[in-house]
Amino acid sequence: MSRDELAEELREFLLESSENLDRTEQDLVALSYGAxxxxVLAATFRTLHxxxxxxxxxxxxxxxxxxHEGESLLAILRESPELLDDAVTQVLLDLLDGVRRYLAVIEATGGDGDETEAELCDRLRIVREGLQAAPVQGLSPNKAPAPRPEVQIAPNIVVFSPVENLAPDAVPSHINLLDQAIRVDVTLLDRLVNLVGELVLVRNRTLQIDSVxxxxxxxxAVQRLNLITSELQEQVMQTRMQPMESLFVKMPRLVRDLARSLDKQVRLATSGGDTELDRGILEAIRDPLVHLLRNSVDHGIERVEERLRVGKDxxxxxxxxARHEGGSVIISIVDDGAGIDPVAIGERALRLGLVSADALGTMTEREKIELIFLPGFSTSEEVTNISGRGVGMDVVRTNIEQVSGSIEVSSEYSKGTAIVLRxxxxxxxxxxxMLLVASQRFALPQLPVVELLRLERESMADELASVGGSLFLRRHHQLLPVVDLGALLELxxxxxxxxxxIVTIVVVQLGGREFGLIVDRVVDTQEIVVKPLDSFIGAVGVYAGATILGDGTVAMILDVGGIASRAKLSLDEVAAADQASVQQVVTEEEIVLLVDAGSAGLVAVPVYEIERIEEIAAGEVQQLLARPVIQYRxxxxxxxxxxELLGDASDLPQTGQLRFLVPSFGVxxxxxxxxxIVDITTIPAVTSGSTIIGGKIVNTLSLAELLMAKVGGEDVGV
Structure with a gap:
C-alpha cells in the first residue's frame, strides 16, 4: 500500500472512530435516562473492539x-449488566475521552505519540478486578441482584439524577449509519454552493434579458433554465444541511459533567433534533449554544437544598x-431555575461601571435584563473554570448576529428563563x-421583515407621530420608531x-422589537447571492454584504442590526413616549397585494395569505382530468x-407568461x-366584497375563505 493510500485509510479510521465515539457517548449518557x-454495553463493546x-x-x-483494557472491562459488564452503576459509567465516559485524546494525537502526528494514558489504564484494570470479585449469578425476573463489594473508583462522585418515565422511543438506536452515506469534503460542497450562486446570478440576468x-x-428556454436552476439550487443547498441532532448529541454529557461538578441535579430534554441548518451556520452557533447551556446549569438551576426550600422539584x-418557522430556525433554551433579577442585574452593571446611575433609573425591567449582553458583564464574583471572566453573553449575541440571527431573553425571577434564537x-x-432609496437599489433580507405599509397624505397624520423630535408609527395600538433610511445612509x-x-415604510424586527424604515419604493423580491465585503466597507456597519443583480449592477445588502445601532435606536423609547396618543382608536388595516385578475378585474388579496409569487410560460400548463395543472416543486x-373562485368560468390565458399565487395556508x-401585479397598498380589514382604491372599484377577497370553501364544496382538485 502506498503512503497516500495509507494516509487515506488512516483518515477514514479517524472519521469513523470519532462518529462511533460520539454515538457511544450519547448511549452511555442515556443510561441515566432509562436506556x-x-x-448499550454491547454497542460500546463493539465500538472499542x-x-x-x-x-x-x-x-x-x-x-x-x-x-484492550476498556474492552476487558466491557466484556464483564456485557455479561453482567447489573454491575453497572453511575460511577462505573463515569469511568467508561473517561475511557472515551482518553480514546479521543489518542485520536487527536494520531491526527496531528500521523503516529502513536508519546502519551501512554497509564493512569487511565490502571483505573480501568482496578475497576475490572473489583467487578470480577463480585459474585455473578443468574437472575430470575423476581430475584434482585446479589450485593457486590464496593469498588473505589474516584473521589467526590456525585450521582447524576436519572430521568424516569421517558418514552421508549426517546432512547437512541444503534443502527450504523456509516454504510448508508458517503463522505464528501466540505471544501467541495463549498465550491459547489459558490458555483450554484454564480448560476443564480446568470439566471437572474437571463430573466431580465428575456423580459425585454x-x-x-x-x-x-429561459423558463426551463429558471426551473432547473431553482431545483439545482435547492438540492445543492440540501447537501450542506445538517440536523440539529449533531449539536444535541454532545449536550447530555456536558450537562451531566457540569451537574456533577456543581453538585446539582439536572434533567435535560431535547426536541427537534431532525431540524436542519446550513453546516456553516450550525458551526457558527455551536459555541453560543454551549455557552447558553452552561449558563443555564451554572447560573439558572439552583442546588437541591435551595430548590427544596422554595418548593421546587x-x-x-x-x-x-428547535423548529422551522418560515425561512428560519427557532431554537429555545428554557429552564425552571432561579430566573433573572432585573434589579440585581442593574446594580451589578452599575458596580462594574457599565451603566450610569441616571441611565439605570430610566430603564425598564426588560432593558435591565438586556444589560447581560454588555461586554465585560458578569454576575460571578470570582473566576472559575465555568464562568466569571466577563466574556460571555456579548460574544454570544455578536456570534448570533454575524449569521443574521437574533437572540431574545425573557425571564421571571424565581420561576425560570427562556432564551430564543432565530x-x-x-x-x-x-x-x-429589493428597495429603492434615492434612485439606488438595496437588498433587505426577508427574514426580519414583518410587513410593508404605504401611507397616503390623508392617513399620515393619524399613522405617524413625532415624539421628542423622532418619528414614530402608530401600529396595532403601539408606537414603533421609524428610521429615514435615505437620511441615515446620507443619500x-x-x-x-x-x-x-405617499410614504412607504418597511416594518422590521430585531431582537423581538419592531421599527420602521422609510424607503422610496419596494421594487420586487429576489433570491440573492451574498458576496462578502471588504473590511473597509464592512466597517460602515449598516451593510451585511453585497450582491450582483440581474443587470450586472451591485446592490448593497442592508443589516437591520447595524441600522438600528447607527440610528441609535432605543427600541424601548416607546415605553417613555406619550402613550396617551396611542389610546386613539385607529382603524385596523391590512396590507394587500393589488392584482389584475383578468375577467375578475382588479382584486386585493391579503399578503399574509400569499407564500410566494411565481411565473411560468403558458405553454407549460398541462391538462389532467380536464383541469389545468403544472409541475411545481x-x-x-x-x-x-x-x-372560478368567484363562481364564473375560467379565463386562463393560452399564451404568454402566467403568474400565480402560492397560498400560505393548508391548500x-x-x-x-x-x-x-399592480401595487401593494393598505385597506381596511379584508372581507369578501369591494372597496375603492385610487378611484377604482376593487374586489376584496380572502384566498383562504374561497379556496377552503371550494375544497369543502365542489372539489375541483386533481
Missing part, C-alpha cells in the same frame, strides 16, 4: 493497550427545542426585498412629511383562476392564476 443496559482491531493494522500500540426581448423560443429541568436556514442564497436630506403625498398542482394542491 436498556445490555444493548473495532478501534482495537484497526490499531493493529496501523501499529498504534498505545491506543491498542487502552482499547419578446422571443417565444428564448422565453421557453429537587431536579432542575432544562429543555432545548437563525436563518442558510446565508449563501437568501430571499430579499438624501431628512424626509419632510408635509412635502410627500416536484408536485402536480392545479391552476385555479380568480373568476397544498392548488395555486391561483393572475395576470399582473
Amino acid at each position: 436498556e443496559r445490555h444493548e 473495532s478501534i482495537k482491531g484497526a490499531c493493529g493494522f496501523f501499529e498504534l500500540e498505545h491506543l491498542t493497550r487502552l482499547s 426581448l419578446a422571443d417565444a423560443d428564448l422565453n421557453a 429537587p431536579t432542575g429541568h432544562i429543555e432545548i427545542a 437563525i436563518p436556514l442558510t446565508l449563501a442564497i437568501i430571499p430579499s426585498l 438624501t436630506e431628512p424626509v419632510s412629511l408635509r412635502e410627500l403625498s 416536484e408536485a402536480v398542482v392545479e391552476l385555479v383562476t380568480v373568476s 397544498a394542491d392548488r395555486v391561483v392564476a393572475i395576470r399582473e
Whole structure:
C-alpha cells in the first residue's frame, strides 16, 4: 500500500472512530435516562473492539493497550449488566475521552505519540478486578441482584439524577449509519454552493434579458433554465444541511459533567433534533449554544437544598427545542431555575461601571435584563473554570448576529428563563426585498421583515407621530420608531412629511422589537447571492454584504442590526413616549397585494395569505382530468383562476407568461392564476366584497375563505 493510500485509510479510521465515539457517548449518557443496559454495553463493546482491531493494522500500540483494557472491562459488564452503576459509567465516559485524546494525537502526528494514558489504564484494570470479585449469578425476573463489594473508583462522585418515565422511543438506536452515506469534503460542497450562486446570478440576468426581448423560443428556454436552476439550487443547498441532532448529541454529557461538578441535579430534554441548518451556520452557533447551556446549569438551576426550600422539584429541568418557522430556525433554551433579577442585574452593571446611575433609573425591567449582553458583564464574583471572566453573553449575541440571527431573553425571577434564537436556514442564497432609496437599489433580507405599509397624505397624520423630535408609527395600538433610511445612509436630506403625498415604510424586527424604515419604493423580491465585503466597507456597519443583480449592477445588502445601532435606536423609547396618543382608536388595516385578475378585474388579496409569487410560460400548463395543472416543486398542482373562485368560468390565458399565487395556508394542491401585479397598498380589514382604491372599484377577497370553501364544496382538485 502506498503512503497516500495509507494516509487515506488512516483518515477514514479517524472519521469513523470519532462518529462511533460520539454515538457511544450519547448511549452511555442515556443510561441515566432509562436506556436498556445490555444493548448499550454491547454497542460500546463493539465500538472499542473495532478501534482495537484497526490499531493493529496501523501499529498504534498505545491506543491498542487502552482499547484492550476498556474492552476487558466491557466484556464483564456485557455479561453482567447489573454491575453497572453511575460511577462505573463515569469511568467508561473517561475511557472515551482518553480514546479521543489518542485520536487527536494520531491526527496531528500521523503516529502513536508519546502519551501512554497509564493512569487511565490502571483505573480501568482496578475497576475490572473489583467487578470480577463480585459474585455473578443468574437472575430470575423476581430475584434482585446479589450485593457486590464496593469498588473505589474516584473521589467526590456525585450521582447524576436519572430521568424516569421517558418514552421508549426517546432512547437512541444503534443502527450504523456509516454504510448508508458517503463522505464528501466540505471544501467541495463549498465550491459547489459558490458555483450554484454564480448560476443564480446568470439566471437572474437571463430573466431580465428575456423580459425585454419578446422571443417565444428564448422565453421557453429561459423558463426551463429558471426551473432547473431553482431545483439545482435547492438540492445543492440540501447537501450542506445538517440536523440539529449533531449539536444535541454532545449536550447530555456536558450537562451531566457540569451537574456533577456543581453538585446539582439536572434533567435535560431535547426536541427537534431532525431540524436542519446550513453546516456553516450550525458551526457558527455551536459555541453560543454551549455557552447558553452552561449558563443555564451554572447560573439558572439552583442546588437541591435551595430548590427544596422554595418548593421546587429537587431536579432542575432544562429543555432545548428547535423548529422551522418560515425561512428560519427557532431554537429555545428554557429552564425552571432561579430566573433573572432585573434589579440585581442593574446594580451589578452599575458596580462594574457599565451603566450610569441616571441611565439605570430610566430603564425598564426588560432593558435591565438586556444589560447581560454588555461586554465585560458578569454576575460571578470570582473566576472559575465555568464562568466569571466577563466574556460571555456579548460574544454570544455578536456570534448570533454575524449569521443574521437574533437572540431574545425573557425571564421571571424565581420561576425560570427562556432564551430564543432565530437563525436563518442558510446565508449563501437568501430571499430579499429589493428597495429603492434615492434612485439606488438595496437588498433587505426577508427574514426580519414583518410587513410593508404605504401611507397616503390623508392617513399620515393619524399613522405617524413625532415624539421628542423622532418619528414614530402608530401600529396595532403601539408606537414603533421609524428610521429615514435615505437620511441615515446620507443619500438624501431628512424626509419632510408635509412635502410627500405617499410614504412607504418597511416594518422590521430585531431582537423581538419592531421599527420602521422609510424607503422610496419596494421594487420586487429576489433570491440573492451574498458576496462578502471588504473590511473597509464592512466597517460602515449598516451593510451585511453585497450582491450582483440581474443587470450586472451591485446592490448593497442592508443589516437591520447595524441600522438600528447607527440610528441609535432605543427600541424601548416607546415605553417613555406619550402613550396617551396611542389610546386613539385607529382603524385596523391590512396590507394587500393589488392584482389584475383578468375577467375578475382588479382584486386585493391579503399578503399574509400569499407564500410566494411565481411565473411560468403558458405553454407549460398541462391538462389532467380536464383541469389545468403544472409541475411545481416536484408536485402536480392545479391552476385555479380568480373568476372560478368567484363562481364564473375560467379565463386562463393560452399564451404568454402566467403568474400565480402560492397560498400560505393548508391548500397544498392548488395555486391561483393572475395576470399582473399592480401595487401593494393598505385597506381596511379584508372581507369578501369591494372597496375603492385610487378611484377604482376593487374586489376584496380572502384566498383562504374561497379556496377552503371550494375544497369543502365542489372539489375541483386533481
